[in-house]
Amino acid sequence: MPSIVAGVVKFQNEVFPQKKALFEQLATGQHPEALFITCSDSRIDPSLMTQTAPGELFICRNAGNIVPPHTTETGGMTASIEFAIGALGVPHIVVCGHTECGAMKGAMNLDALEKLPHTKRWLSYASAAVSIVEEKGANWTEEERMQELLKENVLLQLQHLRTHPQVAAKLAAGKLHLHGWVYDIRTGEVLAYNDETREFEKVSKRYHDRIAYHMERMQAAHAHEGHSH
């Protein structure tokens, strides 16, 4: 804890002053580009991984990056999704799993969670993904099954997302886009699901066009800056 609180003081003294203009502008309201749903795992830093600044990602985190399907019951995820779509109008939702996920290891072996009864019940929201892996991966290694589970879990949570009324409506109107990612802690690689090929692909391939578009825009801005000097 000493380093954390000392970090806060350092942030206030050294970091915040440099970003003062950004924070003052943000204080008037947020307009995030995406709802980013990921695991609580300490090794994931969404801002670092996406190189985004404060104000860009509305972030929900829980053990296992789970999204319960829409029911008449209310929970933190259901409410936060409703708020992100209905009140903030975010145009993208990313569900991002990751390798070495303790929650997914638990989902694979629920019996070992006897002493963590709530974790066990919570991870039952991943059980359709586990069932799929058990069905497909009868002859696979433990490692292959886990890799598949990370992907199937992300796809299942995307499916759960589609049962939320606000999500369904915006999808139908073409005003919302869903993204399924798996982040590899060890290599920094991010795989993203491609609806058409029904495969997970490297981000650089999956979003090839958009990245190229962003690069051009950046270069144009840079060139423009150059001219203006």
Add this chain to the structure above:
Amino acid sequence: MPSIVAGVVKFQNEVFPQKKALFEQLATGQHPEALFITCSDSRIDPSLMTQTAPGELFICRNAGNIVPPHTTETGGMTASIEFAIGALGVPHIVVCGHTECGAMKGAMNLDALEKLPHTKRWLSYASAAVSIVEEKGANWTEEERMQELLKENVLLQLQHLRTHPQVAAKLAAGKLHLHGWVYDIRTGEVLAYNDETREFEKVSKRYHDRIAYHMERMQAAHAHEGHSH
């Protein structure tokens, strides 16, 4: 979205290689120092605010930094808390609210949330805090009431935390410590609750000893490094 996915590529190419050693070491397991519970608000970046690196904070985020009290029901927060304490053994929990919180504005005026029914129900977990503010702040300005609600909500969620068996047991054993913070988006200031004075104080005051301890340790390490050269 273009800037986000371009950011991922940039992270992989430019940032990850520099932190490769850290990530490889983390791939073998996480030992976070704290469970950090905060709002999903896009303007909050816990790692930035605490100047921590990946691996230090196990992070749960939802609209309003709510912690439902322990019941026989399971939800994302209950499960994630159980996992953080029971499986990872984190020694600290921080509940961090913030100024300009849209969720807290909603909690103050639930009737305006008619079109966001799940958000409305979720924020009823803050209603004891709202009731306290209404009781105390009959003659206050809207702004004063909101400032008080941010604090009361954090204290209420800490109270909810104490009803979770794993939390209660570790608290009784002196192996877990709870922290209630409010982050000011506009100024970068963080206030922290002091159990003894029953007041929120600046982090630099509240954790004066620990920060000093950290500084000394850093200087000693630095001096040692100096000597060793």
Add this chain to the structure above:
Amino acid sequence: MPSIVAGVVKFQNEVFPQKKALFEQLATGQHPEALFITCSDSRIDPSLMTQTAPGELFICRNAGNIVPPHTTETGGMTASIEFAIGALGVPHIVVCGHTECGAMKGAMNLDALEKLPHTKRWLSYASAAVSIVEEKGANWTEEERMQELLKENVLLQLQHLRTHPQVAAKLAAGKLHLHGWVYDIRTGEVLAYNDETREFEKVSKRYHDRIAYHMERMQAAHAHEGHSH
């Protein structure tokens, strides 16, 4: 009620004796070809509509042919689906909506259900479908919106079905197939969803191959019978 109980006596005296062999054989166990989920509406008779005999369809009926998504909660549909797939191993599930559906009219206008609070909450399982129709059909007639809702509701319930672990696993293994139908009470027409065209088509078109296969088999059996005489 007089005609119903007189009907039972008539069934016992006149109908059952003719089907005695079938019922005696069925008494040893059921092996239904499909789980058939439809509305409780009195105007729908699944056996009549599919010209099937006892033993062929495992039937679940409720107001609105709703399938709640899988959660940690248990209800009649969740249990019956689990039983049909897990205990009986049915290879097909049909979700069949219908025109003039009172439940769907209610879903379209939930405010009018103030006096039927449970119906109102139950139909909120169709609210993602309603939201889609409101999004797409801003300029449509009431009739066009209702036609679309019947279809979207069936598709939503199929999506809910996919969140049930047993269903997901069997789908992944290719051992289970889902069918989305809408029955027109006034014309006797049944439309069936085609995954590839993403359209609802007449049954005769959608299942062209299978119907042809069945006809051939029937004719072959008939011919064979002819020969054997």
Add this chain to the structure above:
Amino acid sequence: MPSIVAGVVKFQNEVFPQKKALFEQLATGQHPEALFITCSDSRIDPSLMTQTAPGELFICRNAGNIVPPHTTETGGMTASIEFAIGALGVPHIVVCGHTECGAMKGAMNLDALEKLPHTKRWLSYASAAVSIVEEKGANWTEEERMQELLKENVLLQLQHLRTHPQVAAKLAAGKLHLHGWVYDIRTGEVLAYNDETREFEKVSKRYHDRIAYHMERMQAAHAHEGHSH
């Protein structure tokens, strides 16, 4: 599935045309005589068993012909009952169990349902009936216990029905009547509960008066038809 979809085409081509007048009239609205609650079991065909036509029975079916008691929670049965009584005003409710019921076999032996957790929980709505049988049938054969369970379960579900406000009110006003039946798959026999004798009796005995009344009315209609020729 081939025979089912071929059956739909046959229905459209051969059966519907003959009943066109009935279906066109029904398209304007339904006025069912009874809410018929029975098991999803494929071997039960309520229309066949009661020799009724479309429009006469509003049918709810689930594994075990269970009716959860009224609570503040909503489920498919609660909603469908409310709709049948409150919106359609049906004057009769039949709860119909049956012999060889897989669900009741499960209720008798819940421990064997470990792999069907939702089925197990759902069947706990029959546990008061199971407890009664265990109390009474200590010295009975397995078969005798099962026969008793089928009856006790139907009586328990009738009791659950009486806890639903709309049912209770209509019963008090004498505008609704409850019927408890057990159908024997092997013999086609239907037993019906008699409140006064507190016994299950053959339908022909239990509804002796009503059947006689129906027969007379039919004969009178027939005679009248004869005259009019």
Add this chain to the structure above:
Amino acid sequence: MPSIVAGVVKFQNEVFPQKKALFEQLATGQHPEALFITCSDSRIDPSLMTQTAPGELFICRNAGNIVPPHTTETGGMTASIEFAIGALGVPHIVVCGHTECGAMKGAMNLDALEKLPHTKRWLSYASAAVSIVEEKGANWTEEERMQELLKENVLLQLQHLRTHPQVAAKLAAGKLHLHGWVYDIRTGEVLAYNDETREFEKVSKRYHDRIAYHMERMQAAHAHEGHSH
């Protein structure tokens, strides 16, 4: 509060010493004759009303003397009933309502409970009783309707009791008896339901035999005591 805590001291100094033998014997275990379920209303004192000593009544009290029906959910009443029957084996259950009941006044007029949302939902467990009264008492005075509601509510809660497995089993075995009472605060009169006449009768009439039996036994004991002197 001063009189209450002074009362505790008085109890310890003056009352307990006289009953020391009873309390010491009770400390080894309880064998209550009845589970007594009544309203939390301060004007009801079950021990005073039944002139019973500590150890005789296992008492559950809540607003409205409500017994939720048995479901898969757990609450205080469900657990306490299970404990009383299953662990203590009490042979009688009394549900005792009372005149001037604020909870029943609320149940009659749920809309007025907008500011007490939990009370409103809790009292919906009495809504079948309210519906019955509305059906029967269209032309009654407010007072007559309330009197009827007190009775119907007690009968409804008895019906809910019968859905609890342990209760149902013991009832079937003749080892448990249910009693429905209404206590009149103003007159001290207690009415008790008679299953056979289907009427509420004065306790002196309803339990005529048992009271006579008790009197005889008392007199015999007294006479015996007399002799022994």
Add this chain to the structure above:
Amino acid sequence: MPSIVAGVVKFQNEVFPQKKALFEQLATGQHPEALFITCSDSRIDPSLMTQTAPGELFICRNAGNIVPPHTTETGGMTASIEFAIGALGVPHIVVCGHTECGAMKGAMNLDALEKLPHTKRWLSYASAAVSIVEEKGANWTEEERMQELLKENVLLQLQHLRTHPQVAAKLAAGKLHLHGWVYDIRTGEVLAYNDETREFEKVSKRYHDRIAYHMERMQAAHAHEGHSH
């Protein structure tokens, strides 16, 4: 049961007439001084223990004197607390546990409650207290652990009480006071929690001032009565 119903008759004939004036006055409304929450245990008589008359205590009783924390769910305790504070405005709440509590013995050994599933789940509302005792009392005797559990459970339920909005608001306004007691069945002693010393103390010590105040007032009243003669 004979003695209970004979007791009712005795109450009506001998006791009520003496208290007629009190009951007639109470019939116009109740203004209880405290909400008294205690165990259903037959050996506890709150009126006897506090020497209070009808009208002074609004009493809630359940197995284990449990208070579920406030959630969006409704139960008997939540509703009764809301009613007591919101509708009756009681200024004190006492949570009173007791020695030899069967419920607490169960909470200590949940595995032994396999046959009482609802009791087991209900007592999980005491599990934070059990966890604390397990943490602190590793080297204690069974008896010491039980004594501690009785206290910790009362403190936990007080903590749960504070999460109820109406309670939190009134506490903040200084209009409500919470009391945690443990009653010793064997000795008649009552221990009361002292917030400042964080210890349980004898009632005579804990409420020394209030008892003295009450005594003086009584003596003054007595003296005054003396004078007036």
